[in-house]
């Protein structure tokens with residue numbers, strides 16, 4: 001059913017990512033589940049396939065493949081491992097702020113390294129006391145000559161423990177125009193990461209704490225102007241965060257259906273496969289129906305983004321539908337598995353745990369519903385997709401790519417990940 005939006009090139013990309021995920025990611029899942037901590041080597045290996053650069057223009061060495069291609073990459077990785085889907089989306093999200101708000105020098109310095117997979121960027125907005133209330137943040141940056149000095153703490157930052165370049169939004173003044181974004185390398189004095197705390201799921205991914213203690217960054221590391229921080233945070237979340245997390249949920253949802261139908265065919269009750277029971281077949285039908293609706297919502301929203309059309313509401317709805325329906329289907333799948341689903345030799349309990357992690361980032365379902373309520377009432381404050389559409393089309397090279405194949409590097413079991421390198425140019 002993805003033929004409605006996807007071209008032959010998208011199908012090729014899907015095949016490439018699926019092949020890689022089966023070959024390189026699936027065998028590592030038991031180790032990731034056992035360790036319950038970030039998987040550095042696999043994160044680097046995935047980054048070096050070039051997929052962080054899905055929406056980075058070819059001018060900077062990116063794929064310039066657009067948002068539907070990005071969705072397919074995340075979906076296929078998440079079908080095998082929600083953690084690795086979350087990993088790749090977090091750094092694709094981290095790249096967006098440089099694409100949209102970076103200076104020519106910042107783009108030259110960072111985008112080629114990100115596209116090549118040598119640099120994993122993040123975006124760090126959330127704080128312990130602010131959460132979804134972005135303007136409640138308290139971390140600060142104070143100008144000191146040609147530098148800024150950053151102090152404060154960020155939490156739940158995707159790729160916190162594997163990131164090389166953190167895009168940090170902090171306070172430089174009061175009110176909504178008092179937020180400013182900076183690029184901070186992970187080896188800068190005054191910066192440190194917190195200890196990785198165990199989580200319920202997404203094992204292999206990290207979303208932890210960043211600390212800034214008199215961390216000095218040059219003014220040339222400021223993204224945009226002072227006061228642009230709220231726009232950096234919102235546009236990244238609305239245009240990339242919602243789409244990306246939608247894709248993680250979609251991949252997990254697909255895995256739930258595949259695993260559950262396989263289980264129903266193998267398990268016998270009353271001398272027949274389990275799916276011969278009408279109640280089981282109805283639950284499978286519910287999962288199938290939700291998945292079809294979720295995929296349609298996901299692909300439609302990013303297709304509009306690729307076409308340069310207004311789509312903020314579609315992106316919100318896609319996130320809402322995908323997160324909620326994946327969680328509902330995970331519950332149905334657990335019911336179908338009954339006791340067997342509770343043992344960790346089957347992946348279904350992992351899918352349930354991982355599906356819950358996609359609820360909070362880029363806005364909880366209540367936040368999406370509040371914003372959709374504003375759409376219904378005609379009280380929205382403008383569309384990020386409208387405002388940034390010219391930038392998206394110019395900087396991401398979407399048009400180019402619809403006419404030429406998005407080439408991902410072929411997966412190779414023998415490709416040895418290079419050691420993490422410092423990305424960009426220290427100034």
Ligand SMILES: Cc1cc2nc3c(=O)[nH]c(=O)nc-3n(C[C@H](O)[C@H](O)[C@H](O)COP(=O)(O)OP(=O)(O)OC[C@H]3O[C@@H](n4cnc5c(N)ncnc54)[C@H](O)[C@@H]3O)c2cc1C
Pocket residue numbers: 086090122123124125126130131132133155156157158159207357358360361362363364365366367370
């Ligand atoms: C897997 C994962 C990855 C993440 N990645 C990143 C990242 O890369 N960078 C980053 O900065 N952050 C990241 N986050 C943090 C994420 O953005 C926050 O979790 C999110 O903003 C919600 O904040 P909170 O969890 O503190 O919940 P809160 O904002 O404290 O919300 C608590 C409850 O209150 C409700 N609520 C909040 N505000 C309202 C409102 N106005 N009206 C009605 N109800 C409301 C919520 O729906 C929720 O039920 C990530 C989180 C997770 C789980």
